[in-house]
Amino acid sequence: MNALLRPTAFAALALLSVARAHAGTLTLESWRTDDKTLWDTVLLPAFTKAHPGITVKFTPTAPPEYNSVVSARLASGSAGDLITCRPFDVSLDLYKKGHLEKLDGNPALANFPDSAKVAWQTDDGKDTYCVPMASVIHGFFYNRKIFGELGLKPPATEADFHAALDKIKASGKYTPMSLGTADQWDTSQVVFTGIGPNYWKGEDGRKALIAGKAKFTDPQFVAVWQAMAKWPPYLARGYQAQTYGDTQTLFASGKAAIVPAGSWDIAFYQKEAGLDFGAFAPPVQKAGDPCYISDHADIGMGINTASKNKADAKVFLDWIASKEFADLYTNKATGFFSLSKFPIDVQNPVARQMVGWRLQCKSTIRLNAQIMSRGEPSMENELWNVNSQVLNGKMTPQQAAERIQSGFAKWYHPAAK
Amino acid sequence: MSRHPIRASALGRSALVHLTLGGYCLLVLCPILLVLLNSFKSRAGIFDDPLGLPTTATLSLAGYGKVLGDAAVGHMFVNSAIVTGVSLAAILLLGAMAAWALTEYGFFGNRLLALFLAFGIMVPIRLGSVAILQEMVALDLVNTLTALVLVYIAQGLPLAVMILSEFVGQVPQELKDAARCDGVGEYRIFFQVVLPLIRPAVATVAVFTMVPIWNDLWFPLILAPSEQTQTITLGVQQFVGQFATDWNAVLAALSLAVLPILVLYAVFSRQLIRGITAGAVK
């Protein structure tokens, strides 16, 4: 920059910093583009009523770009004051790089159980950098009309599951399952981590992997891929080019009977006037087996260390941790369940059904969310890849297991524990 | 495509020409028409009968309602227009000036500077994004249209200079000598003698410099994503991402995004033709 530019720049910056300090405006970064209307018309007005004088602007970025865009903005100092936090390693990385404020000592954090906070804490549990907001639960949705027509009941075991799928396929009128591999993430984050816990016994399996006591090539993990490898005959023609949006559209149009889904999908399917749907938990292997569900802490909120308005940001975070917000968010952002300790009455029937599974089944987070995706190669991306390939019939379950295990072993040495 | 000798009569040859051109035109127009037609249908109509025209049952303007009712669509268009227009004008003017300086004048480092500028054609400017963003923060130009304009000028100059240099070099020596003999100053020579002569090149450079700027997604996303500075391309992308399953809204958005480009091009294309033919006639 030439000599004239710098003094001018500083002068301008100085003037603008003074201006900003008085503003009481906060910018909120998020990936929930779907929720923009919700924030603008329900949540933010509620906040402004409780705290007049602070204006918050909700500025979402499309989900696939969010991580990279926010990271770039934080690196160069142009990110918003409030950052919506992805769980575990993604936000941990931001914290380590000094972009998120340490929140320990904030009394509002007492509203959350440890199991929720762990998604936004350093490995030793000493630093917390985001306030937990909500979790999502994985399962399957089914079209009640089709099931009624074919005389089917929501399946409880794998055998029932296949029997139902076979019957739907035999009828020739509907696609048994709506699922595509084009977007890849759903094959991993909805399918694999959704049905898997029943095979690897939830937290036990996950923790064993982290402790080095189990390997992906062990039978309980390979079995998941074997189960997935049986699905292609039930999928729509050309599913390899079916995107997540297509999957939703297919089920919403009533042309498919079952769809693997997360609770966040409830809001979308609710809007479909003619669709009568219910949910069932991922089937267990044998009748009588204990069931496990993927109950994933998905969304939190933190403060940008470079924010010029931290005082107001802290006020906003306290409100996020309040019962009022927990109630509003759970019932208006259907399918997102507040992580707080407050007992919330879930109004939506399907959401209520899903959150009820917590009582019958043991919860676990998505398998590779903590620690396992930190290295090179990133297990998250590897899982997306192998899960899509298994469903495409391009990789055998054994190959998938070996690939994940060898990638993991390349950088992960549990000996330290 | 076979290339056997054409011995047919003029009529036969003309038919083949029109068949080829017309055929390709169909390949170009069909996808666009498909989007336009389906944007006027209801969701059911789009899904069940994609190739059909909108019938009375399926005709629906719901998609357009959602798009037009949604964001400040008009404002986004204005943003795109300002950024594209100003960048383009600057690229053409500064580019022509630089091309003239590099080809006409001999000075130390002349070739080196030309190479330095050519460097920019080969390396995607996106590589420098983090550094560019830091610069904009330091200059406090984040979320301004100015940031976009500056970056696009820097992006467009190398190719403009390279192409214009070729044409500037073709300006007849006699014209320049004559002007200089008459005592005409260098600036006047450039603006009044050289610039008019390279108009066809300027027009061509304009058309395909304008396009990447108008359609750029990356820099608006990184440098100016705020509501006041959103360009139409960014706006459509956000909209599509948000309403991925709302097909008639998405198709309406896409249709609306296409229309002004058509208009802009129709206007520019006349200039282009005029410029090219004027050059050829000379």
Place this chain on the structure above:
Amino acid sequence: MKQKAGWPALVFLAPALVIYTAFSAWPLLATLRLGLYGTDDVGHVSFVGLDNFRKLLFDEHWFGAFRNAMVDNVEFFAIHTLVQNPVALLLAALLSLRGVRGAAAYRTVLFLPTLLSVVIIGFTWQLILSPLWGVSEKLMTLVGLGEHFGPWLGQEETALRTIALISVWQFVGIPMMLIYAALIAIPEEVVEAAAVEGAGAWRIFWSIRLPLILPTLGLVNILTFVGNFNAFDLIYAVKGALAGPNFSTDLLGTLFYRTFFGYQSETGSATMGAALATLMFLVILSGVGLYFLVIQRRLQRIAS
């Protein structure tokens, strides 16, 4: 013969140079320099010399990704060279013939896809090729090719080719315009002289017009090369940064994006990304350099 440089030269050159240096050259050089640094877990950057390059070229994971992207990019370029450029040549040649009625209208229409943004094109074609919407399937059935339809965008073997063809569909207008401009710049006398001697339209084209536009064809090839090896937007719009299925549509541009900015849980590394960018630059540089030194000179000679 060059004029002596004075103040005017500086005035003409300065504004362009200043903006270009400040917002293009310097940030790029800063990034290339960044390739010699490494980032650790906490974001501290320290000088590591050629370590990043060693990783990119010798580490099995990195080199595998790099090689895959390179191979894809070469295939991408090959399709453009074999499809886009001949088609552009054909269209431009037809448009430049005398007495073609409606040439201006054709020209306007044919250039249209180039004007559309990648968002529009990506989504439109994805929709058309979608097995769910069934448009292409219906069209193919109409011409009796129904069974040949497949989810091309979702299959490893066909995805890259399909996207390359979409890219050709989008960009044919640019080489078409460049070649067209060159064709109409050919002086009439040359063509007329040949016509008087009895040469048919085909011979005129092949022996007179084509040689004269060879430099332009060379330019078109170079621009295609550079454009293809920088390509990113269309893949990103249609397949996302992960360039599936199974990285079969991964180009150097998408690999760079993932490396630099990260993707989902994989945190980005500005330093590795910068190193990759340097390699991309070298690839492009060698391609362009080779071209200019060897081929372009020969073309100029033929043309004159």
